[in-house]
Amino acid sequence: QVQLVESGGGSVQPGGSLRLSCAASGYTLKNYCMGWFRLAPGKEREAVARISSDGRSWHTNAVKGRFTVSHDSVKNTMYLQLNSLKPEDTGMYTCAASDMTCAPGVLFNVLEPNYKYWGQGTQVTVSS
Numbered sequence: 001q002v003q004l005v006e007s008g009g010g011s012v013q014p015g016g017s018l019r020l021s022c023a024a025s026g027y028t029l030k031n032y033c034m035g036w037f038r039l040a041p042g043k044e045r046e047a048v049a050r051i052s053s054d055g056r057s058w059h060t061n062a063v064k065g066r067f068t069v070s071h072d073s074v075k076n077t078m079y080l081q082l083n084s085l086k087p088e089d090t091g092m093y094t095c096a097a098s099d100m101t102c103a104p105g106v107l108f109n110v111l112e113p114n115y116k117y118w119g120q121g122t123q124v125t126v127s128s
Contacts, residue, residue, distance in 0.1 A: 001026050002024070002025070002026040002097065002116075002117045003024070003025045004022055004024055004027075004095050004096070004097060004118065004119035005022070005023045005025075005119060005120070006020060006021065006022050006093065006094065006095055006119045006120065006122040007020070007023070007122060008020040008021050008122060009093060009122030009123045009124045010124070010125070011126075011127070012085055012124075012125070012126055013127070013128050014085060014087060014126055014127075014128055015084060015085065017081070017082060017083045017084075017085065018081075018082045018085065018124060019079060019080070019081050020036070020080040020081075020082065020093055020095075020122055021077055021078070021079055022077060022078040022079070022095030022119060023075075023076065023077045024097060025076070027076075027117065028076065029053075029071055029073065029076055029077075029078060029097065030053055030073035030076075031053055031101075032098050032099060032100060032101060033050060033051070033097075033098040033100060033101055033102035033103075033108070033114070033115075034050065034051055034071065034078050034095065034096065034098065034115075035049065035050035035051070035069075035095070035096045035097075035098075035115060036048045036049045036050070036080045036093060036094070036096075037093070037112070038089075038093045038094070038124075039091050039094070039121075040088070040091035041091070043091075045094075046060065046110070047109050047110040047112075048060055048063055048067065048093070049067060049068075049080060050069065050108075050109045051069045051070065051078065051102075052101065052102035053101055053102070055070075055071070056102070057070075058106070058109050060110075062088075063089070066082070066083050066084045067080060067081065067082050067083070068080070068081040068083075069081075078095055080093065080095075085126045086126060087126050087127055087128075088126075089124060089126050090124060090125050091123075091124060092121040092123055092124075093121060093123075094119050094120070094121040094122075095118075095119045096112070096115035096117065096118050096119070097115060097117040098114055098115050098116060099116045099117075100114065
């Protein structure tokens with residue numbers, strides 16, 4: 001049974017940093033595509049970042065240069081480093097795992113049906 005457990009969320013001031021973790025069990029992350037999504041108040045859930053089995057990453061334009069997705073195949077854990085946080089980054093961050101390798105192009109990254117397994121999410125709140 002696949003389980004994804006997020007941690008690392010919290011409340012920070014603008015300009016602060018957080019590191020989110022997504023620990024996987026029953027699933028070998030190095031073989032497949034994984035991603036981070038966020039649900040902000042009043043908005044639809046959006047793809048934030050994804051990482052392929054070989055470590056290639058994609059980040060949505062709104063977070064490029066501030067967020068970095070990575071994974072550790074030994075710990076079977078995916079991470080999302082959030083720097084220079086802004087109030088508009090507030091939301092529930094959820095990790096997702098595919099049963100496929102990442103396909104090239106943005107479309108795969110952002111389509112939720114491409115991700116079979118989902119965590120429960122961790123809340124990030126950015127306010128002064």
